[in-house]
Amino acid sequence: MATISNVVTNTYCASPTPLLRRRATAMALRVQLVLAVAVVVPALGVAAGGATLGVNYGQVADNLPPPQAAAMLLRSLNATKVKLYDADARVLSAFAGSGADFTVGLPDRLVPRLAADPSAAAAWVRANILPHIPATSITAVTVGNEVLTGNDSAMLRSLLPAMQSLHAALAACNLTSRVAVTTAHSLAVLSSSFPPSSAAFRRELLPYMAPLLAFLAKTGSPFLINAYPYFAYKGDPEHVDLNYVLFEANAGVGDPATGLRYDNMLHAQVDAVRAAICRANYGKAVEIRVSETGWPSRGDDDEAGATPENAARYNGNLMRLVAQGKGTPAAPGEALQVYVFALFNEDMKPGPASERHYGLFKPDGTPAYDVGVKAPTIGGSWKGRANGTSGGGAGGLVVAEGPGGADGAGQGTGFYTVSAAAHKVKRWRCWESLFATVVLVMASGLCWS
Numbered sequence: 001m002a003t004i005s006n007v008v009t010n011t012y013c014a015s016p017t018p019l020l021r022r023r024a025t026a027m028a029l030r031v032q033l034v035l036a037v038a039v040v041v042p043a044l045g046v047a048a049g050g051a052t053l054g055v056n057y058g059q060v061a062d063n064l065p066p067p068q069a070a071a072m073l074l075r076s077l078n079a080t081k082v083k084l085y086d087a088d089a090r091v092l093s094a095f096a097g098s099g100a101d102f103t104v105g106l107p108d109r110l111v112p113r114l115a116a117d118p119s120a121a122a123a124w125v126r127a128n129i130l131p132h133i134p135a136t137s138i139t140a141v142t143v144g145n146e147v148l149t150g151n152d153s154a155m156l157r158s159l160l161p162a163m164q165s166l167h168a169a170l171a172a173c174n175l176t177s178r179v180a181v182t183t184a185h186s187l188a189v190l191s192s193s194f195p196p197s198s199a200a201f202r203r204e205l206l207p208y209m210a211p212l213l214a215f216l217a218k219t220g221s222p223f224l225i226n227a228y229p230y231f232a233y234k235g236d237p238e239h240v241d242l243n244y245v246l247f248e249a250n251a252g253v254g255d256p257a258t259g260l261r262y263d264n265m266l267h268a269q270v271d272a273v274r275a276a277i278c279r280a281n282y283g284k285a286v287e288i289r290v291s292e293t294g295w296p297s298r299g300d301d302d303e304a305g306a307t308p309e310n311a312a313r314y315n316g317n318l319m320r321l322v323a324q325g326k327g328t329p330a331a332p333g334e335a336l337q338v339y340v341f342a343l344f345n346e347d348m349k350p351g352p353a354s355e356r357h358y359g360l361f362k363p364d365g366t367p368a369y370d371v372g373v374k375a376p377t378i379g380g381s382w383k384g385r386a387n388g389t390s391g392g393g394a395g396g397l398v399v400a401e402g403p404g405g406a407d408g409a410g411q412g413t414g415f416y417t418v419s420a421a422a423h424k425v426k427r428w429r430c431w432e433s434l435f436a437t438v439v440l441v442m443a444s445g446l447c448w449s
Contacts, residue, residue: 053322054081054103054339055360056292057091061346063363067094070343073365074100083291083339085145087128096135103140103291103339104128106166108155111144114165115158121165125173133175140180141166142224142291148205149188159183160212167219180221183212184291187227187269190276195255196262196330199272200279210280217285222337224291225273229265230305230314234354237304246295246310247317260329266293266318271330287334293318294341297369299354306354308369315340315360 055074064070071094074082080100084091087104095102106114106124114121129138143163147155167181187193189209191202201209216223229245243250245265252263262268270288277283295314299306318338327334345359345368359368 052081052335052337053079053319054083054101054337055079055343056083056085056294056339056341058085058342058344058346059088060349061344061363062348064344064346065363065365067091069365071095071098073361074098074343081337081339083142087141089128089131092132092136092138096132099137101137101139103142104138105142105145106162108144108147108150111147111155111162112158113162114143115161118165118168121162121169122172124166125169125175129170129175129179130173133178138179140182140221141170143181143183145184146186146188146226147183148208149186156208159208160215163212163215167215176219181219182216182221182224184224184226187225187273190272193269193272195253195257196260196268196271197255197257197275199275201276206280213277213280213282213286217282222287222289223273223277224289225270226292227266227269227273227290228293229269230295232265233305234299234303242305242310246313247321248313255329258330262329264321266290267328270336271328274328274330288336290336290338292339292341294358296354296357297345297359298357300352303352303354306357312369 055077057070057074065073067088067090070091074095075098081103082095082100083103083105085105086107092102092104110120110124114124129141132138143166144155144159147159150156163181163183167176170176170179170181189201189205191200193199213223215221233240233242233245241250242248244253244263247264247266250263252261253268254261260271262271270290273288274283277286277288295311296303296306297308297311318340322336322338325335326332327336340360342358342360344361344363345357347356347363349355357368362368
């Protein structure tokens with residue numbers, strides 16, 4: 001089983017009733033990131049209490065620096081967790097020996113193939129995992145992105161069989177204790193999310209969600225959620241408290257069923273997912289991780305709140321919160337693993353302007369907004385093919401277009417019914433040795449045959 005940091009013990013799941021619960025001196029790059037409010041946060045790596053803050057490394061752009069430069073940038077951040085939307089061989093090779101733990105992605109278009117043919121899963125592992133371990137630490141594979149909120153019923157039926165095939169392929173290589181198999185979800189998997197304790201999965205998704213949760217519990221794999229408080233504010237800036245979504249001082253919002261009080265929306269979103277998992281009777285067995293969250297530094301005229309100042313406040317306060325090792329109100333003792341979206345602005349992402357401005361950094365390595373220090377650039381401009389449209393990973397895998405998915409999967413990330421909960425109305429107001437190397441090499445030899 002893949003290791004879970006802690007077995008969930010929380011308010012919703014405490015009783016038998018489910019609801020009653022991540023310098024280089026080379027001239028090409030010398031960047032040290034300190035977010036405006038993050039002088040108390042020494043790094044993006046391991047924080048107090050085992051909490052970790054990671055970074056999503058998307059590549060839907062034609063002007064990004066080469067992976068070697070990105071690797072140096074992430075090392076300067078002391079980032080110990082990195083999430084990809086493919087299994088880009090160039091990136092994984094660039095990080096060999098770095099000590100960073102990688103989550104790699106299997107694209108949506110391959111899900112039906114792996115579901116129908118277990119040998120395809122074995123081939124994918126041989127092509128995308130075995131060449132890089134143990135030099136590069138790969139700790140998880142995400143199968144698709146937001147598949148359950150897509151419109152392809154065949155894809156929905158293929159998701160779990162594909163995950164099972166991939167897990168079996170990893171087991172044949174003795175890698176299941178090191179590499180978890182999971183998938184990322186949009187908050188749109190919930191039918192309701194306010195108050196958090198009342199949240200439940202959409203009824204039509206239960207035939208897929210229940211066995212998927214059973215698989216995660218059996219294999220010790222985490223439940224990944226893409227959570228974007230920004231979408232709640234963007235959708236209703238007149239009534240959503242900006243301070244509440246930016247982790248700033250605010251009156252907070254109470255959950256009348258549990259008596260818990262929430263001082264930020266991200267925690268409320270996570271606990272809504274927690275409650276839904278508990279309703280499905282898997283709350284004590286499945287860890288929740290935030291696989292994407294972030295705030296754009298720029299948007300179209302009608303995209304409220306997409307400013308450099310708000311992006312700095314959101315990401316800086318998020319880093320400080322995670323560094324404190326605080327859990328959510330429903331699970332205060334359980335450190336939360338969070339992945340910020342994203343490392344770079346990505347100029348070829350479709351949709352509104354905000355989609356192209358989620359990066360902590362511009363492609364030249366300078367901060368996308370005021371991060372409290374004067375950081376030199378990593379030099380030059382890199383124009384070439386778009387990593388997100390023509391692959392780049394082993395096997396020519398397509399990079400997902402998160403947030404929002406790719407290959408026709410998810411219908412968007414982040415926000416579903418939370419805005420109704422966030423309204424300032426009278427009823428309520430807003431809410432992850434040598435011996436091991438020898439074993440791996442031996443196992444890899446078996447898998448290559």
